[in-house]
Amino acid sequence: MDAPVALADQAVHITIKDLAPHDQVVVGSSATDYHGKVWRARATFTADDHGTVDLTTTRPRSGTYDQADGMGLFWSMRPPSGDPDQAIFLRPYPETAPSYTVRISVTAHGRALAGRTLTRAWETPGVRSRDLTLAHDKVAGKLFLPPPGTPRHPAVLAFGGSEGGVGMPFEAALLASHGYPALALGYFRMPGLPAALRDIPLEYFAAAARLLAAQPATDPAHLVAMGYSRGSEAALLLAEDYSRLVHGVVVYSPSSLVGPGFPAGGDAWTYRGRPISQGPIPLDHLSGPLLAIAGADDALWPSPSFTGQIAAQLKDDHDRHPHQTLIYPGAGHGVGTFPYLAEGISFVNPTSGATTPLGGSRPADAAARERGWPKVLALLADARH
Known part of the structure; x- marks a missing residue:
């Protein structure tokens, strides 16, 4: 070995x-x-x-x-x-x-x-982490920083989708181990935050991005938003409306549309105190690269079609920044993120026991993660130059 x-x-x-x-x-x-x-x-x-x-x-x-x-x-x-x-x-x-x-x-x-x-x-020696609280930091999540002395690197603001809680803590720890400061953000279903994905202010994500940008290890000119599933909507909106703050996007199993609140409908997101209208997400103000990754057999929603719409929109907008839209055959909604961990292809609600099929197969999801995660690291490495 x-x-x-x-x-x-x-x-x-x-x-x-x-x-x-x-x-x-x-x-x-x-x-x-x-x-x-x-x-x-x-x-x-x-x-x-x-x-x-x-x-x-x-x-x-x-x-x-x-x-x-x-x-x-x-x-x-x-x-x-x-x-x-x-x-x-x-x-x-x-x-x-x-x-x-x-x-x-x-x-x-x-x-x-x-x-x-x-x-x-998950962490190399010297990686530092701390919990962020609403009372002290105005946002909730887990901040992971590379070992002291690491030169400034691009940073990643990472968050999940409709499951709520702190999304992507393992991804954030691994990114910090690769030298990239990362903040795993919670934005609902946590103490002091909304109980459901409804009326979430985009300003909340911007506050988290500013906190991350202010870290000594962060290169504030290369801050990337990473969102999974419903979190992809927030990541794209953040990159569009805060283009001076967020300079790249990575989205897994994405949507190209603003969807309704979950689970009871209403408005999912707000900006400047107003609901963000449901419908296509504009992408004409992006200030950095975009990477969208979907599984061809996503059973939760049509992320392959959404990924194609994102690619078409960037082409129509003559976006000058590098972008990749990848659809992996046989993979489902669990197409990301990092590889080699055993995961199933259904989501089982721990409270109700209800099972939601995610599509794909374990081998195809594993192959997609093995191929897709290096694309994320490459995007971050390219941003350093």
Whole structure:
């Protein structure tokens, strides 16, 4: 293994050597989630003529995944019970547990041959984080900053969609570990904030962006808004109406329209005390790059069509900034964000138990995240130049 300790969004290269030629081995993985449940994956391989199995290039004969994939033992892990399509490998927030471990085992003919423990980190040493509160900071969320001494970098204001609470804390921790200050923002369903996605002031997001821009590690000329699902509306609106503050956009499973409040209707967003009208989101004032990522089989809403509309609108507006609109085949609403974590393809409401299909498949979502996340890091790296 080339990386026994690595960030959770980085791949490891696993090779098994000194086997008998064409021998069969079983490679397994296991990790413990937030609730103490042990998730597992396994795959059976046939060694090559030299007695070697390279997980990156060797297709398993059987197992929890079925294509050559060096990280298949990570994203294909399954819980000890229940439908893996309706489960997610939950971890404590990164500031509480900055890493987790994955145990890799190799067996042949019922005999253990080798075992290794890998550390998958959310934060590199020196990353700092703190909770933001309405009382003290005027916004609620979690701020993650790179280690002291890191040169100024682009920064990311990240927020989720209709689930509420603090969105994207793991993404923010990983971004800070890559050198980019990040703020995981909550904007409803938190103490002191609206109970539902309704009448959310765009000024609230602008206040969070200004707080992030003021951090010593932030290059304020390159601040990016990252929104997922319903949060994509806020990200696009923020980049449009605060173009001097926000200089780029990343949206996952996006909409090109302002939708109604959720779940009871009304107006989702306000600006300068007035409701923002439902309908197409204008994009003619963007001041930086845009990256939109959708899954072709999104079952929650038509994000592929919305992504196409975003691309067409930027073309019609002769937008001069770099933009990419990516639609990954077979992926669903869970097309993002960072790769290699085991996640299902349905959302199960923890209160009611109701299940909402997100579309796609676990392998397709995993492949999309592996391809899409580097696009986000590349956008941020390009903004530095």
